[in-house]
Amino acid sequence: MNQIHNPSNLAAIDLAHHLHPFGDMKQLGEKGVRVIARGEGVYIYDSQGKKYLDGFAGLWCVNIGYGRREIADAVSRQMNELPYYNSFFGTTTPPTALLAQKITAHTGGRMNHVFFTNSGSEATDTWFRMARVYWAALGKPTKTHVIARRNGYHGSTVAGASLGGMKHMHEQGNLPIEGISHIGQPYWYAEGGDLSPADFGLKAARELETKIDELGEDNVAAFVAEPVQGAGGVIIPPDTYWPEIARICRERNILLVADEVICGFGRLGTWFGHQHFGFEADLAPVAKGLSSGYLPIGGVLVSDRVARVMIEEVGDFNHGYTYSGHPVCAAAALENLRIIEEEALVERVRDDIGPYFAAAWKSLEDHEVVGQAESIGLIGGLQLAADKSTRQRFAKPDDAGVAVRNHCLENGLVMRATADRMLASPALIITRSEVDQMIETVRGGLDHLREQRLP
Ligand code: PMP
Numbered sequence: 001m002n003q004i005h006n007p008s009n010l011a012a013i014d015l016a017h018h019l020h021p022f023g024d025m026k027q028l029g030e031k032g033v034r035v036i037a038r039g040e041g042v043y044i045y046d047s048q049g050k051k052y053l054d055g056f057a058g059l060w061c062v063n064i065g066y067g068r069r070e071i072a073d074a075v076s077r078q079m080n081e082l083p084y085y086n087s088f089f090g091t092t093t094p095p096t097a098l099l100a101q102k103i104t105a106h107t108g109g110r111m112n113h114v115f116f117t118n119s120g121s122e123a124t125d126t127w128f129r130m131a132r133v134y135w136a137a138l139g140k141p142t143k144t145h146v147i148a149r150r151n152g153y154h155g156s157t158v159a160g161a162s163l164g165g166m167k168h169m170h171e172q173g174n175l176p177i178e179g180i181s182h183i184g185q186p187y188w189y190a191e192g193g194d195l196s197p198a199d200f201g202l203k204a205a206r207e208l209e210t211k212i213d214e215l216g217e218d219n220v221a222a223f224v225a226e227p228v229q230g231a232g233g234v235i236i237p238p239d240t241y242w243p244e245i246a247r248i249c250r251e252r253n254i255l256l257v258a259d260e261v262i263c264g265f266g267r268l269g270t271w272f273g274h275q276h277f278g279f280e281a282d283l284a285p286v287a288k289g290l291s292s293g294y295l296p297i298g299g300v301l302v303s304d305r306v307a308r309v310m311i312e313e314v315g316d317f318n319h320g321y322t323y324s325g326h327p328v329c330a331a332a333a334l335e336n337l338r339i340i341e342e343e344a345l346v347e348r349v350r351d352d353i354g355p356y357f358a359a360a361w362k363s364l365e366d367h368e369v370v371g372q373a374e375s376i377g378l379i380g381g382l383q384l385a386a387d388k389s390t391r392q393r394f395a396k397p398d399d400a401g402v403a404v405r406n407h408c409l410e411n412g413l414v415m416r417a418t419a420d421r422m423l424a425s426p427a428l429i430i431t432r433s434e435v436d437q438m439i440e441t442v443r444g445g446l447d448h449l450r451e452q453r454l455p
Helices: 007-017 025-031 069-081 094-104 120-137 158-163 197-215 241-252 273-277 304-314 327-342 345-366 397-410 432-452
Strands: 036-040 043-046 051-054 113-117 145-149 180-183 220-225 255-258 283-286 298-302 370-376 379-384 416-418 421-424
Touching (some): 007 025, 113 120, 113 304, 120 158, 120 220, 120 283, 120 298, 120 304, 145 197, 180 197, 197 220, 197 241, 298 304, 327 345, 345 370, 345 432, 379 432, 397 416, 397 421, 397 432, 421 432
Parallel strands (some): 145 180, 220 255
Antiparallel strands (some): 113 298, 283 298, 370 379, 416 421
């Protein structure tokens, strides 16, 4: 191995020149960076050759697993044929048009158009403008305000970070921008008090109605939420929540935006998360699983209700990215969707590996430091608790999550912690024995936390 590719050398080069996203560089300088060099199936390998089961599918995105040569081949073919052309000025490319057809085909006939972006954050900025343009075109230019949720995540651009409900993001850069309000999240374990989950779900949803009344219906353009709140801790709403939200949006004439960046493309055992919960979205940002992360691409799925106005009334929508519908990224996404269809991965999550994972994940609820273990399809949230009988949480939630996460990492499993919730989101191709391996390692992490005797 030549000098420059020596692993410790690479880590040093990285630290000297690379500012990491969501990274504390001073702390990283002390702890060091891991160099991930290779991936195969659900496994990744660092530059020292250590193998990890990736329980998080990269960043909730590698739905078909690592190392799929079909994608590399499709990308290579497209690179040789046409590496780039734009979709401005009335042009398109073959993979761009075919991808638009293929994605929209999975929306049950309701969302027949897509606007392409490069990421989930850009998708957020796109629907945010589109929602306002939609109402202005209908002669309601005051309908501009957007309601989102505390602890939601919608990206890191100015609109994305503003719509997200993360305090630590708002504190940097004078956010949120004007015209955005937040309501509570349907996080029963932490905020449900004495209410049953069903009653709490209704209460959390009705905060939307109160906020609309406060702002005035004529000033509100849209409500946005993730079907299952991901980065906020895999918060799975009670069953009563989404039907009530959908009712309110319908009756109050507010666009309902389902952020499908994590939930889309099979994660919940349906093509899109809103299909699992049985509600209809007017706009739906997507990214991640669209290409399984092999190349950056995202988009906004647009319902016929909104598309009609955009096409018939708006005319020019003065918005777009140089790489909107990039042909090579579109070719990667097309091949990814072909694999998901051909291997019936959505059905596999719904009928086979999802139920298997659900039972295994639920078994962790027996553990003394686990308050609740919930999952849908292949997304799971594990609530850590200091005293499960009273739903009492650890005094320093971050310390509890980090203890479990680090123990898992040392033992070859990548897991994520959001405060005192452990998050799982493995590739959709994970096998039963790999699920068993994952659960066993998490259990080891929980034993380790118990031994810490944290207050
Ligand atoms: N929305 C959701 C629900 C997300 O989870 C993310 C990314 N984690 C985004 C939007 C932003 O996507 P990106 O990082 O591709 O900009």
